[in-house]
Amino acid sequence: MDMTSLFALGERVGDKLAARGETIAVAESSTGGLISAALLSRAGASVYYLGGAVVYTRRAFRLLTTLTADDTVGMRSSSAPYAQLLAQHQRTRFRATWGLAETGAAGPAGNPYGDPAGHSCLSVDGPVTRDRVLRTGQADRAANMLSFALAALALLEQAIDDAPAGPAR
Numbered sequence: 001m002d003m004t005s006l007f008a009l010g011e012r013v014g015d016k017l018a019a020r021g022e023t024i025a026v027a028e029s030s031t032g033g034l035i036s037a038a039l040l041s042r043a044g045a046s047v048y049y050l051g052g053a054v055v056y057t058r059r060a061f062r063l064l065t066t067l068t069a070d071d072t073v074g075m076r077s078s079s080a081p082y083a084q085l086l087a088q089h090q091r092t093r094f095r096a097t098w099g100l101a102e103t104g105a106a107g108p109a110g111n112p113y114g115d116p117a118g119h120s121c122l123s124v125d126g127p128v129t130r131d132r133v134l135r136t137g138q139a140d141r142a143a144n145m146l147s148f149a150l151a152a153l154a155l156l157e158q159a160i161d162d163a164p165a166g167p168a169r
Helices: 005-020 035-040 057-065 078-094 140-163
Strands: 024-028 048-054 100-107 119-127 128-136
Touching: 005 024, 005 035, 005 140, 024 035, 024 140, 035 048, 035 140, 048 057, 048 078, 078 100, 078 119, 078 128, 100 140, 119 140, 128 140
Parallel strands: 024 048, 024 100
Antiparallel strands: 100 119, 119 128
């Protein structure tokens, strides 16, 4: 897969969101903005893309979210509960139909929590929720970033396809 594939998937997901009158807000970490870039690659993205943040550090967490340390008690970054919290937070904060979050370790080394390079937790929150833990087994940072973004958008597309059509939130 390559950037062309990523942007094609982003456009396809954008088409589905626009057709349904639904919106999305994103929080991403180790993808470095690739998820948002893919969703924004479709002309007219402002009808469905409400905003996003690259929450890469603790400082970014403090400045780019309204979450507090109390909200994350008992969880760590690069975990499924943390990804779920971020997806829910973005959906609620932006009053979006969908929230999408990614957090992981792109590489070339693992993270301080013991997760290897190529580890990512993905979460979709909305009319349907979906979660996935991805382990690529690769140390290639750029390839992992791309794999994580593709997997996140595929998870979002699956959730949209599984959700009943209805009025946008």
